Amino acid sequence: AQTVTQSQPEMSVQEAETVTLSCTYDTSESDYYLFWYKQPPSRQMILVIRQEAYKQQNATENRFSVNFQKAAKSFSLKISDSQLGDAAMYFCAYRSSGSRLTFGEGTQLTVNP
């Protein structure tokens, strides 16, 4: 079974600084998709970014970018120019054609003014 591990239960960053959230996964599949979701205090799950495993280029969405290392099975999220509104729980998730969406346990990000 696929597993997703987020080894940092909590992280903090100063406003305007950069922070990287870690995620590793275990799979024997070669074709799969990886996601980062953000859950603010409102509890809404919001898609931040998505990466297709067959793409070598790292996905970016404005201030959010990923470092996808397929051989190492690593999928970290970098948040640049952190803003107070970035404070949330961040979940890494994995899915392949043969499996359902599997989430990590989350990383709680605090942004300090």
Add this chain to the structure above:
Amino acid sequence: DAGITQSPRHKVTETGTPVTLRCHQTENHRYMYWYRQDPGHGLRLIHYSYGVQDTNKGEVSDGYSVSRSNTEDLPLTLESAASSQTSVYFCASSVAGATDTQYFGPGTRLTVL
């Protein structure tokens, strides 16, 4: 964001009573899912549906049931609520299946006393 609503947003009930949580989406998404979120476990899949009249069990389906009579709705029923089912419940939907992005509703916090 997909138009997904959940009701109620909060519910307190007693052990042994039946409970139905509702999920409604207006995006004409074929695929719908129910998750529960608990501390230390991230989100876990309860049930999912790949279309009208189709339902499937997820990893934590015991004590829950779903039915899909139309595209828009996937109600989650707890036949006899147990304290172990105190959790936050999320509904999600996606256009296609295996690798498509899932969009989440706002969540329902259920407390079983």
